[in-house]
Amino acid sequence: MCAGPVGRPRATGAHPCHHHTPVGSTSLCRSGPSANPLSLSTQKPRLHPGLLHFPGRQKRNTFAIASCNTVIRRLGWSGIEAAAISKICKLRRWKVNFVMRVSYLVAAGLLLSCSSISTVYAANTEQTSEPSPAAAVGTETAMQPQSQAAPAETAPAPVAAEPERAAEPAPSVATSDHLVYTQVGRYLEANKKKLFASADIGDREALTQFYAARMGAALWVDKNGYTQDAQSVMSALKDADNWGLRSQDYKIPDLKAAPDGSYSLDDLTDAETRLSLSALAYARDARGGRIVNPPEQLSAYLDRKPQLIAPRTVIDTLATATDKGAYLKSLQPKHKQFELLRQKLLALRSGGNGETINIPGGANIAPGKRSPQIALIRKALKVTPPQAGPDGKPFDETFYDDDLARAVKAYKVEKGIEPPTPTITTALRRSLNGGDGISEAKLLANMEEWRWMPDDLGDFYVTVNIPDFKVRVVKDGEVVFDERIVTGSVNRQTPVFSDMMRTIVFQPRWNVPDSIKVKELLPGLRAGGDPLRRQGLVMERNGRRISATSINWYRSDIRNFHVYQPPSGGNALGVVKFLFPNAHAVYLHDTPSKGLFNESVRAFSHGCMRVRNPVQLAEVVLAQDKGWDKTAVNDLLKNGPEENEIALDRPIPVHITYFTARAGDDGAIESFGDIYGHEKRITLALAGKWNQIDVTKEPKVTPDDIGFDEYADSRRRNNDDWFGMSDNDDRDRRKRGKKYDGGLNNFFQKVLGGL
Known part of the structure; x- marks a missing residue:
């Protein structure tokens, strides 16, 4: 193929890689009529792959490339020599300077030269005698094409010589196997500004590495245009709208053939690269990547992140997947709720949203009455x-x-x-009126939130949905417990996150958090009252009880004191609490304020979630974890000690969610109010209206940054109505000479628990 005698001129029209190759060396050029120009094969490449993919600095690397090519062409492709040069030449982005690169190449050349000399010496020493003239003639005859006669005088036959083949015609651009090893990688670098203007930087790096590892081999195109694998991927991209994405976001390159039916190398490479980018963009969006950082971009209370998969993992898996389009679709959430919302979206877009019923206004109608x-x-x-x-x-x-x-x-x-x-x-x-009130925007926002959820919620888990004020326990996909809850108010929202329940505490103390100490207890203490004693709170310092009235609260930091409410019938936490340690310091618990569960909108707490029937929740959890029955749980309540902590044998997942659209047991979609505004923020983000989003920050208690007086007066600055007592009520009380309690009477009596 490329193994002609040294000095033999290259035939006209021969392949550009038909160079002068020493007789006896192994050629790197292996093209032929059966070579696949756009896919990897088992044949060795013409040149070492490390030499053929230099993404940048082409001019500065010209000498280095030429030097490496010369070394390998002269010395052949074999064993340890090729491995040595590989280590140097595989570096796509050399960090060393040009002089060091040349030094490395010269050293490698010397190493390989010595190795080649030793190989020749060993070959010569094996020949103890020259072959007979007859043998020499026979060998030479075998090397010549059969159409030619052997010359009268011949040189000794070289060791391991290969038969010479006739020169092959130069392949066309569209079928050249140079594309396999060079074109895609070089095209990526040469056109990176155009290709990656709107692409994720991780996608660029992943594709650069991917095609380098494949030595530039194409994945989606061959000499006939798009492959069947490409058609499968393009079908998935076109179907993106049916999965809550936008197909217009995933460009499909238009690959047009020339009049003779062939495709140019540039068009093939452009189509290959752009289709890979679109596939990676689809994979990222399917996993929730359109909003990459909800806590920073939308609200600090949305403590979730998209379940992204590394771009290199995606493209590697695509390359080996049997059905590549099916793999892309498999990246969509697999949760039942997501699929039910998706089906509702498809029905809505097809006009199947059900019959709209318009009930006119009028007076109230009681049972037994008549009305049209x-x-x-x-x-x-x-x-x-x-x-x-x-x-x-x-x-x-x-x-x-x-x-x-x-x-x-x-x-x-x-x-x-x-x-x-x-x-x-x-x-x-x-x-x-108006059917079920489910809009397309609401469905898309809720589907996007499902992309942030863990892939595996657990076989047994607890889930809270804030907009419908419910806590549920799910076992093997079925709801086994469903109860009302009270969640955080708009100003003190319940955060959205997932964690693991590890402990259940019976007869708990309520340990007053620093935020309530600073913002709600401190003003009353500074006013000279003793709200702690009136509300049954206890203050300790270093394990010893102290009187709150004995402290100068203008000079002392209330956060250094432990304030708690002992277990009792009026304890803010009731008889049980459920702990799943988290960065937001919130949990599920009982409450003595049962009346609030009758409200339709139950956003009253400081962020924690109050459960209407917490004992039954404890029974369900402990039956699953320890196999206990109701009798065992009731015995703990009646006879157990205070602060009786029951550690779970196996932590249970807890998912605090915010879904304003949810499928019921019958599959019908229920709609809930957007009490915290998260749905609106997500909708604006999906529409690209980032500048219209009111990003909320989770409040932190930092008296070191702001004086205590500012905290005590913050409700006046913010026009906040604390615990049912307005600023006017506060001023009226002062005028009447009543002791100021910071609203704690209303706080503990009307919204007892405050958590």
């Missing part, structure tokens, strides 16, 4: 009227009967519509 609206309400709630009335006559559809009354009450309780009675009110009409 009754038939509409019955239709909206899907309640079938009876065939006949109590008197046996045909049923009057304007009559508000008991069956419809039960359906109305159940609907109002489920949706949190107050009051939870069967009376038909304006709030009920508003909820029933």
Whole structure:
């Protein structure tokens, strides 16, 4: 192929790699009619791959490349010599200076030269005698093409000579196997500004490394254009809209053939590179990468990160996947809720959002009354009227009967519509009008949040959904516990995150956090009152109880004192709390303020989550973890000590979520209010309206940065209405000479627990 005698001129039209090759050396040039120009093969490349992919500094590396090429061409491709030169030439981005690079190459050349000399010497010493003339002639004859006669005088046959082959015609640009080893990598570097203007920097690095490892071999194209693998990937990209993404974000290169049906090398390489970039962009977005840092970009209370996969891992897996389009789709969330939301999105876009019912306004309607609206309400709630009335006559559809009354009450309780009675009110009409009220934007925002959730929620886990004020326990995909909760207020939001429940505490103390000490206890203490004693709080310093009135609170830091509420019937934490240590210091707990669970919007706490039936929650968790029954749990409550910590044998995942759209057990999508504004922020981010997002920060207590007086007066600066006592109420109390308690009476009595 390339093993002609030294000094033999290259045939006209021969492949550019048909160089002068020493007789007896192994040629690197292995092209032929069957060579696949755009895929890796088992044949060795013409030149060492490390020499053929220099992403930058082409002019400065010209001498180094030429030197390496010369060394390998002269000395051949074999064993340890090739390995030595490989270590030097594989460096795509040499950190050393030019002089050192040349020095390395010269040293390698000397090493290989010595090795070659020793090889020749060993070969010569093996020949103890010259071959006979007849043998020499026979060997030479074998080396010549059969169409030529052997010359009268011949030189001794070289060792391990290969038969000479006729020169091959030069391949066209579109079928040259040079593309396999050089073109993609060089194209990436030469066009990086154009290619990577909007691409992720991680994608650029991943593709550069990927194609270097493949020696530039193409993945999506061959001499005939796009491969079947490319068609599979392009199909997945075009289907992105059906998965809550935007297909317009993933450009598919338009690869056009020349009039003769061939494709130019530049067009093939451009299509190869751009399709790889689009595939990586799709993979990143499918994992939630459109909003890479929700705590910084949206709200500090959204403590989640997209479940991203390294771009190099994605492209490597794509290269080996049997169905490459299916692999891309497999990166979408696999949660049941995500799929139900997706199906709702498809139905909405196809016009299948259900019949819109418009119930006009009017007075309240109680059961037993008649109204033309009754038939509409019955239709909206899907309640079938009876065939006949109590008197046996045909049923009057304007009559508000008991069956419809039960359906109305159940609907109002489920949706949190107050009051939870069967009376038909304006709030009920508003909820029933316009179908289910699920918009495309709401579905997309909630689907995006599912991309941030862990891939594996756990076989048994606890989940809180803030917008519908519910805590649920899920076992093997089925809800085994469902109860109402109270969450954080708008000013003191419950954060969104996941962690592991490790401890359940029965008969707990309420350890007052620093934020409440500084912002809510300190003003009352400075005013000269003793709110701690009146509210049953205890103050300790170094394990010893002290009186709060004995301290000068203008000179002392209240954070250095331990303040807690002992276990009792009025304890803010009730009889049990559930701990899952986290950076936000929030948890689930009982509360003596049961009345708040009847409110439709239950955002009253300081961030912690109060459970309406916490003992049953403890029973479910401990039955799973320890196999305990209800009797064992009740015994702990009655006979156990204070602060009785029960460590779980296996930590249980806890997921605090914020989904304003959720599929119920029957698959119907429920809609909830956006109380914290997270849905709006996500919607703006997906639309690219970053400058319109009101990014919220989680408040921190830092008295070292701001004086205590500023904390005590902060509610006036912020026009904050603390615990039901406005600024005017505060001033009126001062005028009447009553002791100022910072609103603690209202705090403990109306919103007891405050957590």
